[in-house]
Amino acid sequence: MIIPIKPWLELAESSGGVKGFGFERGMVASGLCLAADVERESLIRDGSISWGNNTELGITDRMEFYHEPIMGAEILSYLQPIDGKQIFDGTLGGGGHAEMFLREGAHVIGCDQDGGAIEHAASRLAVYGDQFLPVRGNFSEMDSLLAGIGVDAVDGILLDLGVSSRQLDDISRGFSFRGEAELDMRMDDRATFTAKELVNEWPEAELIRIFRDYGEERRAVRAAKVIVAARQEKPIETTTELVAVVGRAIPKTGPKNPATRVFQAIRIAVNRELEVLETALEESLKVLAPGGVLAVITFHSLEDRMVKQFMHRRSNPFIDRPEWPEPRENPDYAFTQPSRRAISPSEEEIASNPRARSAKLRVAVRV
Secondary structure: OOOHHHHHHHHHOOOEEEEEEEHHHHHOOOOOHHHHHHHEEEHHHHHOOEOEEEOOEEEHHHOOOOOOOOOOHHHHHHHHOEEOOOEEEOOOOOOOOHHHHHHOOOEEEEEOOOOHHHHHHHHHHHHHHHHHEEEEOOOOHHHHHHHHHHOOOOOEEEEEEEOOHHHHHOOOHHOOOOOOOOOOOOOOOOOOOOOHHHHHHOOOHHHHHHHHHOOOOOOOHHHHHHHHHHHHHOOOOOOHHHHHHHHHHOOOOOOOOOOHHHHHHHHHHHHOOOHHHHHHHHHHHHEEEEEEEEEEEEOOOHHHHHHHHHHHHHOOEEOOOOOOOOOOOOOOOOOOOOOOOOOOOOOHHHHHHHOOOOOOOEEEEEE
Protein backbone atom coordinates (compact mmCIF):
# COMPACT_ATOMS: atom_id res chain seq x y z
CA MET A 1 0.00 0.00 0.00
CA ILE A 2 1.39 3.41 -1.00
CA ILE A 3 0.95 6.51 1.09
CA PRO A 4 -0.90 9.36 -0.67
CA ILE A 5 2.18 11.26 -1.80
CA LYS A 6 0.77 14.76 -2.06
CA PRO A 7 -0.62 15.19 1.49
CA TRP A 8 2.37 13.29 2.91
CA LEU A 9 4.89 15.59 1.18
CA GLU A 10 2.97 18.74 2.01
CA LEU A 11 2.86 17.82 5.70
CA ALA A 12 6.52 16.81 5.76
CA GLU A 13 7.62 20.01 4.02
CA SER A 14 5.53 22.21 6.29
CA SER A 15 7.25 20.68 9.32
CA GLY A 16 10.71 21.10 7.78
CA GLY A 17 11.17 17.35 7.59
CA VAL A 18 12.29 17.12 3.95
CA LYS A 19 14.92 19.77 3.47
CA GLY A 20 18.52 20.23 4.40
CA PHE A 21 19.87 16.74 5.12
CA GLY A 22 21.82 15.99 1.92
CA PHE A 23 24.69 13.59 2.50
CA GLU A 24 23.61 12.44 5.99
CA ARG A 25 20.08 11.66 4.81
CA GLY A 26 21.52 9.59 1.97
CA MET A 27 23.75 7.68 4.39
CA VAL A 28 20.79 6.81 6.62
CA ALA A 29 18.50 5.94 3.74
CA SER A 30 21.10 3.61 2.29
CA GLY A 31 21.43 1.78 5.60
CA LEU A 32 25.08 2.79 6.09
CA CYS A 33 24.33 4.46 9.41
CA LEU A 34 21.52 5.05 11.91
CA ALA A 35 19.81 8.36 12.51
CA ALA A 36 21.02 8.01 16.12
CA ASP A 37 24.62 7.86 14.83
CA VAL A 38 24.11 10.93 12.66
CA GLU A 39 22.68 12.75 15.68
CA ARG A 40 25.63 11.73 17.85
CA GLU A 41 28.09 13.05 15.26
CA SER A 42 26.21 16.35 15.05
CA LEU A 43 26.26 16.65 18.84
CA ILE A 44 30.00 15.99 18.87
CA ARG A 45 30.53 18.65 16.19
CA ASP A 46 28.54 21.30 18.04
CA GLY A 47 30.20 20.45 21.36
CA SER A 48 27.12 19.12 23.11
CA ILE A 49 28.92 15.87 23.89
CA SER A 50 32.48 14.56 23.79
CA TRP A 51 33.50 11.10 22.62
CA GLY A 52 36.56 9.10 23.47
CA ASN A 53 37.64 5.58 24.46
CA ASN A 54 34.12 4.40 23.53
CA THR A 55 32.61 6.47 26.35
CA GLU A 56 30.22 9.39 25.87
CA LEU A 57 30.78 12.26 28.28
CA GLY A 58 28.22 14.92 29.00
CA ILE A 59 25.39 13.15 27.21
CA THR A 60 22.54 15.54 26.53
CA ASP A 61 18.87 14.89 26.95
CA ARG A 62 18.55 14.39 23.20
CA MET A 63 20.80 11.35 23.24
CA GLU A 64 19.34 9.91 26.43
CA PHE A 65 15.94 9.88 24.75
CA TYR A 66 16.99 7.14 22.33
CA HIS A 67 16.61 3.61 23.62
CA GLU A 68 16.98 0.15 22.14
CA PRO A 69 13.59 -0.99 20.83
CA ILE A 70 12.15 -3.91 22.78
CA MET A 71 11.85 -7.19 20.87
CA GLY A 72 13.05 -5.51 17.71
CA ALA A 73 13.79 -8.71 15.81
CA GLU A 74 10.40 -10.19 16.62
CA ILE A 75 8.58 -7.00 15.64
CA LEU A 76 10.40 -6.88 12.28
CA SER A 77 9.63 -10.53 11.65
CA TYR A 78 5.88 -10.05 12.10
CA LEU A 79 5.35 -6.59 10.58
CA GLN A 80 7.70 -7.05 7.60
CA PRO A 81 8.03 -3.28 7.04
CA ILE A 82 9.34 -3.46 3.47
CA ASP A 83 9.39 -0.71 0.86
CA GLY A 84 5.86 0.27 -0.14
CA LYS A 85 4.26 -0.53 3.21
CA GLN A 86 3.11 2.06 5.69
CA ILE A 87 3.25 1.51 9.43
CA PHE A 88 1.43 3.35 12.20
CA ASP A 89 3.70 3.50 15.25
CA GLY A 90 1.20 4.57 17.89
CA THR A 91 3.78 4.97 20.66
CA LEU A 92 6.66 6.78 18.99
CA GLY A 93 8.65 7.52 22.16
CA GLY A 94 12.37 7.71 21.38
CA GLY A 95 11.81 6.51 17.83
CA GLY A 96 13.64 3.20 18.17
CA HIS A 97 10.96 1.01 16.60
CA ALA A 98 10.12 3.67 14.02
CA GLU A 99 13.71 3.79 12.80
CA MET A 100 13.77 0.01 12.41
CA PHE A 101 10.79 0.27 10.08
CA LEU A 102 12.31 3.18 8.18
CA ARG A 103 15.58 1.33 7.61
CA GLU A 104 13.63 -1.54 6.06
CA GLY A 105 12.02 0.88 3.60
CA ALA A 106 8.53 1.38 5.04
CA HIS A 107 6.80 4.73 5.41
CA VAL A 108 6.10 5.44 9.08
CA ILE A 109 3.46 7.59 10.75
CA GLY A 110 4.79 8.13 14.26
CA CYS A 111 2.17 9.07 16.83
CA ASP A 112 2.69 10.17 20.42
CA GLN A 113 0.73 12.32 22.86
CA ASP A 114 3.96 13.52 24.48
CA GLY A 115 5.05 16.76 22.83
CA GLY A 116 8.67 16.14 23.81
CA ALA A 117 8.66 12.77 22.05
CA ILE A 118 7.24 14.28 18.86
CA GLU A 119 9.75 17.13 18.86
CA HIS A 120 12.69 14.81 19.43
CA ALA A 121 11.64 12.22 16.85
CA ALA A 122 10.86 14.90 14.25
CA SER A 123 14.43 16.13 14.65
CA ARG A 124 16.25 12.81 14.92
CA LEU A 125 14.36 10.98 12.17
CA ALA A 126 14.11 13.97 9.82
CA VAL A 127 17.01 12.45 7.87
CA TYR A 128 14.40 10.07 6.42
CA GLY A 129 12.54 12.99 4.88
CA ASP A 130 9.03 12.32 3.65
CA GLN A 131 9.37 8.63 4.57
CA PHE A 132 8.57 9.64 8.18
CA LEU A 133 5.71 11.77 9.47
CA PRO A 134 5.29 12.57 13.19
CA VAL A 135 1.75 13.24 14.39
CA ARG A 136 0.89 14.37 17.90
CA GLY A 137 -2.13 12.65 19.36
CA ASN A 138 -3.41 9.65 21.28
CA PHE A 139 -3.26 6.31 19.50
CA SER A 140 -6.86 5.65 20.51
CA GLU A 141 -7.76 8.28 17.89
CA MET A 142 -5.81 6.56 15.10
CA ASP A 143 -8.77 6.53 12.71
CA SER A 144 -9.28 10.30 12.79
CA LEU A 145 -5.54 11.02 12.96
CA LEU A 146 -4.90 8.99 9.82
CA ALA A 147 -7.90 10.47 8.04
CA GLY A 148 -6.53 13.91 8.85
CA ILE A 149 -3.38 13.21 6.82
CA GLY A 150 -5.18 11.52 3.95
CA VAL A 151 -4.40 7.91 4.88
CA ASP A 152 -7.26 5.40 4.61
CA ALA A 153 -5.50 2.25 5.82
CA VAL A 154 -2.12 1.00 7.02
CA ASP A 155 -0.23 -2.26 6.71
CA GLY A 156 0.87 -2.46 10.32
CA ILE A 157 0.18 -1.01 13.75
CA LEU A 158 2.59 -1.12 16.69
CA LEU A 159 1.54 -0.22 20.22
CA ASP A 160 4.35 -0.33 22.80
CA LEU A 161 2.32 0.35 25.92
CA GLY A 162 3.06 1.94 29.25
CA VAL A 163 5.30 4.77 30.33
CA SER A 164 8.34 5.37 28.14
CA SER A 165 11.95 5.19 29.30
CA ARG A 166 12.23 8.93 28.74
CA GLN A 167 9.25 9.67 30.92
CA LEU A 168 10.54 7.40 33.69
CA ASP A 169 14.01 8.91 33.55
CA ASP A 170 12.74 12.51 33.61
CA ILE A 171 12.22 12.96 37.35
CA SER A 172 10.27 16.20 36.82
CA ARG A 173 7.42 14.30 35.14
CA GLY A 174 6.51 12.66 38.47
CA PHE A 175 6.34 9.07 37.17
CA SER A 176 9.25 7.85 39.26
CA PHE A 177 9.99 7.78 42.97
CA ARG A 178 13.76 7.98 42.42
CA GLY A 179 13.73 11.72 43.08
CA GLU A 180 11.47 14.51 44.30
CA ALA A 181 9.02 16.07 41.85
CA GLU A 182 5.49 17.41 41.68
CA LEU A 183 2.85 14.68 41.51
CA ASP A 184 2.07 14.98 37.82
CA MET A 185 2.21 11.70 35.80
CA ARG A 186 0.53 13.15 32.69
CA MET A 187 1.73 11.54 29.48
CA ASP A 188 0.18 14.45 27.58
CA ASP A 189 1.11 17.78 29.16
CA ARG A 190 -1.92 19.38 27.48
CA ALA A 191 -4.18 17.42 29.82
CA THR A 192 -5.34 19.18 32.97
CA PHE A 193 -5.90 16.29 35.39
CA THR A 194 -2.80 15.34 37.40
CA ALA A 195 -1.76 12.78 39.98
CA LYS A 196 -1.82 15.49 42.64
CA GLU A 197 -5.54 16.05 42.10
CA LEU A 198 -6.25 12.33 42.16
CA VAL A 199 -4.30 11.69 45.36
CA ASN A 200 -5.78 14.66 47.22
CA GLU A 201 -9.36 14.71 45.93
CA TRP A 202 -10.55 11.23 45.01
CA PRO A 203 -12.77 9.43 47.57
CA GLU A 204 -11.23 6.66 49.60
CA ALA A 205 -13.39 4.06 47.84
CA GLU A 206 -12.05 5.13 44.45
CA LEU A 207 -8.46 4.98 45.69
CA ILE A 208 -9.07 1.46 46.97
CA ARG A 209 -10.55 0.48 43.60
CA ILE A 210 -7.66 1.68 41.46
CA PHE A 211 -4.99 0.39 43.86
CA ARG A 212 -6.67 -3.02 43.79
CA ASP A 213 -7.68 -3.15 40.12
CA TYR A 214 -4.93 -1.18 38.38
CA GLY A 215 -2.05 -1.78 40.76
CA GLU A 216 -3.06 -5.26 41.94
CA GLU A 217 -1.96 -4.11 45.37
CA ARG A 218 -2.95 -6.54 48.15
CA ARG A 219 -2.87 -3.77 50.76
CA ALA A 220 -5.08 -1.42 48.72
CA VAL A 221 -7.42 -0.62 51.61
CA ARG A 222 -4.61 0.19 54.02
CA ALA A 223 -2.79 2.34 51.45
CA ALA A 224 -5.94 4.33 50.64
CA LYS A 225 -6.70 4.92 54.32
CA VAL A 226 -3.26 6.30 55.15
CA ILE A 227 -3.37 8.60 52.11
CA VAL A 228 -6.76 9.99 53.14
CA ALA A 229 -5.55 10.50 56.71
CA ALA A 230 -2.34 12.22 55.58
CA ARG A 231 -4.04 14.60 53.14
CA GLN A 232 -6.40 15.79 55.88
CA GLU A 233 -3.37 17.20 57.68
CA LYS A 234 -1.78 18.72 54.53
CA PRO A 235 -1.97 18.12 50.78
CA ILE A 236 0.33 15.43 49.37
CA GLU A 237 2.20 17.35 46.68
CA THR A 238 5.38 15.50 45.71
CA THR A 239 6.51 12.02 44.78
CA THR A 240 8.69 11.72 47.87
CA GLU A 241 5.80 12.72 50.12
CA LEU A 242 3.58 10.06 48.55
CA VAL A 243 6.28 7.40 48.90
CA ALA A 244 6.65 8.25 52.59
CA VAL A 245 2.90 8.10 53.19
CA VAL A 246 2.47 4.78 51.36
CA GLY A 247 5.44 3.41 53.31
CA ARG A 248 3.38 3.67 56.49
CA ALA A 249 0.86 1.21 55.05
CA ILE A 250 3.02 -1.14 52.98
CA PRO A 251 6.22 -2.42 54.59
CA LYS A 252 9.33 -2.96 52.51
CA THR A 253 9.87 -6.70 52.10
CA GLY A 254 12.26 -6.86 49.15
CA PRO A 255 14.19 -4.79 46.64
CA LYS A 256 11.02 -3.27 45.11
CA ASN A 257 9.84 0.07 46.47
CA PRO A 258 6.60 -0.46 48.47
CA ALA A 259 4.95 2.36 46.51
CA THR A 260 5.55 0.73 43.10
CA ARG A 261 2.05 -0.65 42.60
CA VAL A 262 0.38 2.47 43.98
CA PHE A 263 2.35 4.64 41.53
CA GLN A 264 1.37 2.30 38.69
CA ALA A 265 -2.30 2.50 39.62
CA ILE A 266 -2.28 6.30 39.84
CA ARG A 267 -0.49 6.63 36.48
CA ILE A 268 -2.98 4.32 34.77
CA ALA A 269 -5.92 6.25 36.22
CA VAL A 270 -4.53 9.70 35.41
CA ASN A 271 -3.93 8.75 31.77
CA ARG A 272 -6.99 6.48 31.43
CA GLU A 273 -4.65 3.88 29.99
CA LEU A 274 -7.01 0.91 30.02
CA GLU A 275 -9.92 2.85 28.49
CA VAL A 276 -7.55 4.21 25.83
CA LEU A 277 -6.26 0.72 25.04
CA GLU A 278 -9.77 -0.71 24.75
CA THR A 279 -10.72 2.02 22.28
CA ALA A 280 -7.48 1.64 20.31
CA LEU A 281 -7.95 -2.10 19.82
CA GLU A 282 -11.38 -1.49 18.29
CA GLU A 283 -10.02 1.40 16.21
CA SER A 284 -7.39 -0.91 14.71
CA LEU A 285 -10.18 -2.76 12.90
CA LYS A 286 -11.06 0.41 10.99
CA VAL A 287 -7.57 1.26 9.75
CA LEU A 288 -5.77 -2.05 9.15
CA ALA A 289 -5.73 -3.16 5.52
CA PRO A 290 -6.43 -6.85 4.77
CA GLY A 291 -3.31 -8.75 5.76
CA GLY A 292 -2.25 -5.87 8.00
CA VAL A 293 -0.58 -6.73 11.30
CA LEU A 294 -1.47 -5.50 14.79
CA ALA A 295 1.42 -5.90 17.26
CA VAL A 296 1.00 -4.90 20.91
CA ILE A 297 3.70 -4.93 23.59
CA THR A 298 2.39 -4.92 27.16
CA PHE A 299 4.16 -4.65 30.50
CA HIS A 300 1.60 -5.71 33.10
CA SER A 301 -1.11 -8.30 33.37
CA LEU A 302 -4.06 -5.90 33.07
CA GLU A 303 -3.00 -4.73 29.62
CA ASP A 304 -1.97 -8.20 28.49
CA ARG A 305 -5.27 -9.72 29.59
CA MET A 306 -7.21 -7.08 27.65
CA VAL A 307 -5.16 -7.60 24.47
CA LYS A 308 -5.32 -11.39 24.80
CA GLN A 309 -9.11 -11.42 25.19
CA PHE A 310 -9.62 -8.99 22.31
CA MET A 311 -7.44 -10.99 19.91
CA HIS A 312 -8.88 -14.36 20.94
CA ARG A 313 -12.46 -13.13 20.63
CA ARG A 314 -11.76 -11.66 17.22
CA SER A 315 -9.75 -14.61 15.86
CA ASN A 316 -12.29 -17.43 16.25
CA PRO A 317 -14.19 -17.88 12.96
CA PHE A 318 -16.89 -19.85 14.75
CA ILE A 319 -18.45 -19.73 18.20
CA ASP A 320 -20.33 -22.48 19.99
CA ARG A 321 -22.54 -22.91 23.02
CA PRO A 322 -23.85 -26.09 24.69
CA GLU A 323 -27.45 -25.24 23.85
CA TRP A 324 -26.73 -24.72 20.13
CA PRO A 325 -27.09 -27.70 17.76
CA GLU A 326 -23.94 -26.63 15.87
CA PRO A 327 -21.32 -23.85 15.88
CA ARG A 328 -22.23 -20.51 14.35
CA GLU A 329 -20.17 -17.95 12.48
CA ASN A 330 -18.54 -15.42 14.78
CA PRO A 331 -19.80 -11.92 13.87
CA ASP A 332 -16.69 -10.46 15.55
CA TYR A 333 -14.24 -12.50 13.48
CA ALA A 334 -11.58 -10.11 12.14
CA PHE A 335 -8.12 -11.58 12.78
CA THR A 336 -5.95 -14.64 12.55
CA GLN A 337 -3.19 -15.18 15.09
CA PRO A 338 0.25 -16.51 14.17
CA SER A 339 0.45 -17.63 17.80
CA ARG A 340 -2.15 -17.55 20.52
CA ARG A 341 0.61 -17.39 23.11
CA ALA A 342 2.35 -14.20 24.19
CA ILE A 343 5.94 -13.81 23.00
CA SER A 344 8.54 -12.89 25.61
CA PRO A 345 11.99 -11.30 25.19
CA SER A 346 15.00 -13.58 24.97
CA GLU A 347 17.30 -14.04 27.93
CA GLU A 348 19.99 -12.18 25.99
CA GLU A 349 17.73 -9.16 25.48
CA ILE A 350 16.70 -9.11 29.14
CA ALA A 351 20.37 -9.21 30.15
CA SER A 352 21.19 -6.24 27.92
CA ASN A 353 17.95 -4.32 28.60
CA PRO A 354 16.45 -5.16 32.03
CA ARG A 355 13.37 -3.02 31.32
CA ALA A 356 12.32 -5.64 28.76
CA ARG A 357 11.89 -8.29 31.46
CA SER A 358 8.12 -7.95 31.89
CA ALA A 359 7.32 -7.29 28.22
CA LYS A 360 4.89 -9.50 26.31
CA LEU A 361 4.17 -9.27 22.61
CA ARG A 362 0.89 -10.36 21.02
CA VAL A 363 0.24 -10.30 17.28
CA ALA A 364 -2.86 -10.57 15.09
CA VAL A 365 -3.32 -10.35 11.30
CA ARG A 366 -6.36 -8.67 9.74
CA VAL A 367 -8.45 -10.96 7.54
